[in-house]
Amino acid sequence: MGILDRIFGNHWGIHPDDRKRPAADLPLRRLPLPSHLYVPLQQHIGAPARPIVLVGQKVLKGELIAEAQGATSAAIHAPSSGTITAVGEITAPHASGLPVPGITIECDGEDRWIEAADIPDDPAFDPFSLEPAEISRRIGAAGVVGMGGATFPSALKLNIGKKTGITTLIINGGECEPYLSCDDRVMRDFAAEAVDGIRLMLHATGAKEALVGIEDNKPEAIATMQQAAAGFPEIRICPVPARYPMGSEKHLFSALTGKEVPADGRTTDLGVLVHNVGTAAAVHTAIRHGRPLVERIVTLNGGAWRAPGNVVAPIGMLVSDIIAATEFKEQPARLIMGGPMMGTLLPSEFVPVVKGSSGLLALTAEEAADGEAQPCIRCSSCVRACPVGLLPLEMSARIRNEDYAGAVDLGLKDCIACGCCAYVCPSRIPLVQYFGHAKGELAARDRAKLRNDATKRLVAARAERLEREAKEKAEAAARRKAERAKQKAAEAAAAAASADTSGAETTA
């Protein structure tokens, strides 16, 4: 923390030891194809994709196996060629260890690509001649989601940006989480592709300029990106100071523009759309080569790996297969998907890599540094660390007493779950877990309230139905009665007529 920051009170965030090297400096490796791939249908924010394949069906690499369902969803493609062996459930890479719907593919080992759709053989094909809406559509069809970990469907984000009229695109190359270097590798190895993806996104959104924010602890990435973007004045590479959580959309936005996003707002309200640099590379692959998102760069890091580094893994590859291919030096104390600050504690190693898996950390007991939580000493370290300016100690005290409304009043909804507070807490209080619990509990109550309202509507509908049926029944009965009466009258008239004639005959 600099002296100026101390004086002016700009002291959000923390400066953890980044531990990105040597893994970040090692060349990218490609993992051998496993025998089976387990592809979850929910790898994005929104509704799960709908499977469109049957068990026993042969699929090619890149073939659509599940289509987007509803407004917020993303398509899923086969990560390799082979046979569908199951459309069922897969353990989710999630702390709960609950199942998620998924498709299992037995790979044939050929890894044969499907014929790329939408791409004419013409080498002079210029994607910039396409309509912006068409670019968004193709990005959506390729199943591209935010690669920074939030996994929001990218096409939807571009469309929202188009609607709200954005002027600036911010490309997030911050990668502030310690240990991770997958975005670093994208910028070093695929700088030209990433820059092309950025230009395509500029075209799709109609934004005037793109700011690429890269933390200054990645000088190689800054150099390669500057070189790649040299011919394009609309793309500016902006080094930002290394500080966690610089990769948070709102914080990178503040660092680059000097403005602040309001509590309930988004950056799009201020005319700025934020995309990850990995997403830009995926957009390039989708538009230039017509190839969907079926693999990603995953950082293997942590003391327990024999060979840390970055690998290209197909979506759906089991963590256990990655371990088998690269091996542990020692049994890890903790296995995490994502970064150490915000990543997911894995319930087992039999979970697949998904579109949002930025890293696989195998931490030793020393690195995990587990410890018993102690009572809060009200040192307010967490208040200084909180990048959103909240009072974590006060919020957790309220949540401990189940006063969730009190926690919301203190700004629980603005918490970005970055983990700074828990990182600095000398008492090792699991503050983020408190906030996660409270957010889940509040969501559950909202759902219960909605359910209660729905029940009321159903009861009213039933009452109306019963009333209507009773009325219809009564009407039908009245109709039948009237008909019977009419029939009886007719019969009586007929009888009277015949009696009359017979009477007449007798008189005659």
Added chain:
Amino acid sequence: MIAAVLSLTLLGIALGLGLGVAAKKFAVEGNPLVDELTALMPGTNCGQCGFPGCSGAATAVVEGRAAPTCCPPGGKALASELAEKLGLSLDLSGMVDEGPKIAYVSEEICIGCCRCIKVCPTDAILGAAKQIHNVIREACTGCAACIDRCPTEAMVMKPVPVTLQHWVWPKPALV
């Protein structure tokens, strides 16, 4: 006969008027709080609380004979709303909200008798005569009214499965 009809009609009109006037004049103000609470409740009159219907439960809650946590289908959300209306502080820890149950049909024993359909307060059961019935999960409130009606015990109450979307981080254990 005309005299009898006339006198009875007059009598009817006079007494009816009298009743109408009395109803207006001697109207007893229902506790408005009870009405408010009743409006908050699910309104299925399922009886799981042990009171005669939702208004009965609302009355009991207002009179202090029942805790705001008495409504299982309403869950914690309703309990906290009721407590807020009444200005009570509420201890929700005893309330198990994780275990709401809903009805399931054991398909191999359902004979398709339609009895459960008739008693379901939310029309959550789908079926026809001699067809296997099924429960619409989203519409079932878990009132268990159908359980006793089933002649073959094909209706069972099962806990709602926890899905990835509904999973909540457990509260950290106290220091």
